[in-house]
Amino acid sequence: MTGARLLPLARNSWRQLTSMRTALVLLFLLAVAAIPGSLLPQRSVNVERVAGYFAAHPDLAPVLDRVWAFDVFASPWFSAIYVLLFISLVGCIVPRLRDHVRALRAVPPDAPRRLDRLPQHADGVVVAGGPDAVAAALRRRGWRVAVRGGTVAGEKGYLKETGNLLFHLALVGVLLGVALGSWYGWHANRLLVAGPDGAFCNTVQQYDDYGLGARVDAGGLPRFCLELSDFQASYLDSGQPVRYAATAVVSGADSGPPGARRFSVNDPLRLPGASVYLLGHGYAPVLRYTDRAGRAQTTVAPFLPADDALTSEGVAAFPDANGGDRTAQVAFEGLYLPTVPDSPPFVRSAYPAERAPGLMLFPYRGDLGLDAGIPQSVYQLDRGQLAAGRLAQVGEPALLRVGESMALDDGTRVEFLGTRQWVTLSIRHDPGQPVVLASAALLLAGLMASLAGRRRRVWFRPMPGSASTFEAAGLPRSDYPGFADELARLVATVSPDQPSLPRGPR
Amino acid sequence: MSALSDQLLVVAILAYLVSMLCYAVEYAFGARGAVARAATRELVGARVGGVDTASTDPDGPDGPDRSPATAPHSSLATAPHSTAISPRGTAASPRGTVAWAGRAAVGATVLGALAHLGCLVTRGLAAHRMPWGNMYEFVLTVTFVGVVAWLVLVARRPAVRHLGLYVALVLMTLLGVAGLVLYTDVAPLVPALDSYWLVIHVSAAALASGIFLVGFVTAAMYLVRAGYEQGRAGFPYSLGHRLPTAGALEPLTFRLHTLAFPVWTFAVAAGAIWAEAAWGRYWGWDPKETWAFISWVVYAGYLHARATPSVRRSTATWIAVLGWLTMLMNLFGVNLFFEGLHSYAGVE
Numbered sequence: 001m002t003g004a005r006l007l008p009l010a011r012n013s014w015r016q017l018t019s020m021r022t023a024l025v026l027l028f029l030l031a032v033a034a035i036p037g038s039l040l041p042q043r044s045v046n047v048e049r050v051a052g053y054f055a056a057h058p059d060l061a062p063v064l065d066r067v068w069a070f071d072v073f074a075s076p077w078f079s080a081i082y083v084l085l086f087i088s089l090v091g092c093i094v095p096r097l098r099d100h101v102r103a104l105r106a107v108p109p110d111a112p113r114r115l116d117r118l119p120q121h122a123d124g125v126v127v128a129g130g131p132d133a134v135a136a137a138l139r140r141r142g143w144r145v146a147v148r149g150g151t152v153a154g155e156k157g158y159l160k161e162t163g164n165l166l167f168h169l170a171l172v173g174v175l176l177g178v179a180l181g182s183w184y185g186w187h188a189n190r191l192l193v194a195g196p197d198g199a200f201c202n203t204v205q206q207y208d209d210y211g212l213g214a215r216v217d218a219g220g221l222p223r224f225c226l227e228l229s230d231f232q233a234s235y236l237d238s239g240q241p242v243r244y245a246a247t248a249v250v251s252g253a254d255s256g257p258p259g260a261r262r263f264s265v266n267d268p269l270r271l272p273g274a275s276v277y278l279l280g281h282g283y284a285p286v287l288r289y290t291d292r293a294g295r296a297q298t299t300v301a302p303f304l305p306a307d308d309a310l311t312s313e314g315v316a317a318f319p320d321a322n323g324g325d326r327t328a329q330v331a332f333e334g335l336y337l338p339t340v341p342d343s344p345p346f347v348r349s350a351y352p353a354e355r356a357p358g359l360m361l362f363p364y365r366g367d368l369g370l371d372a373g374i375p376q377s378v379y380q381l382d383r384g385q386l387a388a389g390r391l392a393q394v395g396e397p398a399l400l401r402v403g404e405s406m407a408l409d410d411g412t413r414v415e416f417l418g419t420r421q422w423v424t425l426s427i428r429h430d431p432g433q434p435v436v437l438a439s440a441a442l443l444l445a446g447l448m449a450s451l452a453g454r455r456r457r458v459w460f461r462p463m464p465g466s467a468s469t470f471e472a473a474g475l476p477r478s479d480y481p482g483f484a485d486e487l488a489r490l491v492a493t494v495s496p497d498q499p500s501l502p503r504g505p506r
Numbered sequence: 507m508s509a510l511s512d513q514l515l516v517v518a519i520l521a522y523l524v525s526m527l528c529y530a531v532e533y534a535f536g537a538r539g540a541v542a543r544a545a546t547r548e549l550v551g552a553r554v555g556g557v558d559t560a561s562t563d564p565d566g567p568d569g570p571d572r573s574p575a576t577a578p579h580s581s582l583a584t585a586p587h588s589t590a591i592s593p594r595g596t597a598a599s600p601r602g603t604v605a606w607a608g609r610a611a612v613g614a615t616v617l618g619a620l621a622h623l624g625c626l627v628t629r630g631l632a633a634h635r636m637p638w639g640n641m642y643e644f645v646l647t648v649t650f651v652g653v654v655a656w657l658v659l660v661a662r663r664p665a666v667r668h669l670g671l672y673v674a675l676v677l678m679t680l681l682g683v684a685g686l687v688l689y690t691d692v693a694p695l696v697p698a699l700d701s702y703w704l705v706i707h708v709s710a711a712a713l714a715s716g717i718f719l720v721g722f723v724t725a726a727m728y729l730v731r732a733g734y735e736q737g738r739a740g741f742p743y744s745l746g747h748r749l750p751t752a753g754a755l756e757p758l759t760f761r762l763h764t765l766a767f768p769v770w771t772f773a774v775a776a777g778a779i780w781a782e783a784a785w786g787r788y789w790g791w792d793p794k795e796t797w798a799f800i801s802w803v804v805y806a807g808y809l810h811a812r813a814t815p816s817v818r819r820s821t822a823t824w825i826a827v828l829g830w831l832t833m834l835m836n837l838f839g840v841n842l843f844f845e846g847l848h849s850y851a852g853v854e
Contacts, residue, residue: 042791240696279785444771479760
């Protein structure tokens with residue numbers, strides 16, 4: 001193909017893309033494309049539920065995954081729609097911006113030849129001061145005025161188009177803010193157990209998971225350390241939570257003033273380069289195991305809550321017990337009940353606070369499989385090792401109260417020392433946020449101006465043979481049911497003795 | 507206080523029931539009702555057919571797709587049909603009874619709205635907070651906004667009064683669902699909701715939803731009426747003869763949506779600001795956020811389609827109806843069927 005043929009094709013495609021019809025289709029597609037993002041679990045929202053979907057639909061899930069059904073909002077097809085939409089938007093508003101700047105500088109156009117053909121019209125409007133008085137009256141009411149040989153032309157309502165353009169430009173601003181956040185923002189999650197030994201510092205190695213923006217260097221994260229010194233939760237008698245409050249000791253070069261800082265749900269801990277959000281909490285039982293050699297080890301094992309009454313499940317492992325013998329490692333599967341019910345079965349907690357705590361322990365001995373190099377959950381024993389018989393339950397489970405201990409079949413002992421609180425934290429920094437917020441504010445302002453504003457023109461032309469008797473007419477340039485009334489009021493103000501203009505549609 | 511709130515809900519539902527009956531009386535026996543029309547038909551004789559009795563209207567029946575330049579910008583209050591009809595109503599129907607029924611219906615609606623308000627206030631007093639903590643309370647609030655919007659509309663445009671039958675029906679259904687299915691005991695807020703943003707975000711969302719609800723009703727009425735004016739017979743269109751003209755309904759629908767859309771935009775933006783404080787990010791494609799986005803995009807599509815001369819008014823209005831369906835999906839579908847951060851319905 002030659003350039004001569006390509007050019008009209010390109011011009012035609014551009015016109016198609018920037019037409020309102022295409023924009024409407026793209027808007028509709030955007031709405032439709034977002035639907036699977038709410039019907040199917042999304043990795044960006046909840047990874048565990050995506051894994052659950054894979055387990056439940058082993059045949060369907062991989063097929064869906066190939067079309068990004070679990071990453072809808074990062075998928076090429078979703079991106080394609082909004083990128084095209086924004087190109088269409090820019091292609092539409094740039095010429096309008098140019099026209100609007102021109103219109104803002106232009107004088108109102110001259111009156112049409114037949115004013116009586118306009119929808120709103122009045123004859124014999126007597127204005128004592130002539131055209132100058134009309135022009136002055138219009139100007140006082142914010143009309144832009146041009147006087148040509150006795151005929152006064154006025155135009156008003158430029159704010160509508162200004163607002164409309166501002167709204168669309170602000171949308172671009174929102175997109176830029178989002179992009180800025182995804183390039184320069186970062187986030188990380190961490191489960192933090194109360195106490196000085198649980199403290200961590202802001203480096204990627206110390207996070208459970210993290211995501212860095214494309215332009216973020218892992219070495220450049222702000223330097224601060226957090227220690228959870230206190231966590232309080234209060235509940236109603238029904239078990240409904242009322243309040244969570246955490247206190248953290250902050251230190252480090254980029255932490256701002258060091259010291260204890262309180263934060264809670266809805267009231268994050270704001271540090272200079274990051275914000276720390278309280279997302280969840282639970283209990284971590286503290287166990288002391290005394291092995292065959294009489295050596296005691298203590299571990300703090302965070303258990304995951306399974307229900308609203310904080311029935312919690314987890315594993316306390318002692319891989320170094322019994323002199324490092326890999327066939328004699330010890331672990332306990334546990335069920336922690338903050339409030340043990342009055343009667344059996346003791347499998348569900350009765351209340352989320354620790355009114356009558358009890359820990360059900362299931363002892364296991366064998367090879368925990370920790371050296372296989374395969375990442376595994378710290379909240380569960382390795383199912384493979386159990387199935388292969390390399391790890392087996394030894395003895396019956398027992399329900400321990402705080403301070404109680406139980407003996408295993410080889411005479412070793414485990415003691416339940418108590419619990420500590422833990423919290424899950426999200427640590428985030430998003431430099432795009434102020435841009436998005438400012439753009440959203442401009443967007444709303446532009447939207448209101450655009451929907452409330454009305455562009456309209458009026459003309460006052462002297463009637464033949466008189467310099468102070470006018471023919472008046474007006475033309476709304478958009479849908480404006482109240483224009484007849486406005487023009488009638490306008491005529492009444494410039495000409496107080498004038499019989500009022502017929503109201504309503506002609 | 508909590509028991510009083512529950513009793514006031516029953517009072518409100520009963521008052522709306524009474525108003526519905528009165529609306530129904532006016533609807534059936536009023537000047538524009540079936541009885542009156544049958545009588546009119548016999549009196550006038552020749553004037554039958556697909557055209558409404560209001561065709562004495564100097565403009566004639568308004569075509570549904572008239573361009574804005576030629577369509578008369580008549581409002582419902584000044585539309586000639588409301589006055590043109592009454593003399594004939596005097597001749598053909600027991601006008602006094604009917605006017606009484608209509609006024610009683612509005613009176614009962616006002617009483618219902620007061621009980622409704624009382625129900626919300628006592629609920630809030632019982633819980634020591636704004637009554638917007640779960641889905642039961644949210645539905646009560648949205649319906650209250652809807653009632654107030656309806657009463658304002660009736661006060662400003664009395665001609666629409668006979669449509670109260672449908673409004674009362676929708677109200678009774680929603681309040682019934684709220685009372686029977688969504689009911690939750692009074693309790694303080696869960697920590698995630700314990701923020702002053704609750705007041706800002708939820709009130710804006712409820713206000714926008716209430717206005718969109720009324721906008722949906724006028725949009726649906728417009729579509730029925732437009733079909734009727736095009737001479738379509740059959741079930742939904744046959745209701746059209748009792749409706750205001752399409753030329754009056756369409757601008758009203760548009761104005762309601764131009765009012766609701768910025769409020770909805772504000773509600774979403776306020777929600778994003780709150781989400782940043784509560785969950786650490788301003789937007790995370792939670793199901794509720796996703797559907798709020800979908801509604802926003804669909805309503806933006808409606809406003810654009812309405813502003814495009816080449817798109818037919820009826821097509822544009824269908825987009826508004828679609829917008830309301832996405833709002834319903836967000837209110838009921840997302841709360842009850844999806845698990846997400848907005849799962850505060852409190853419905854087991």
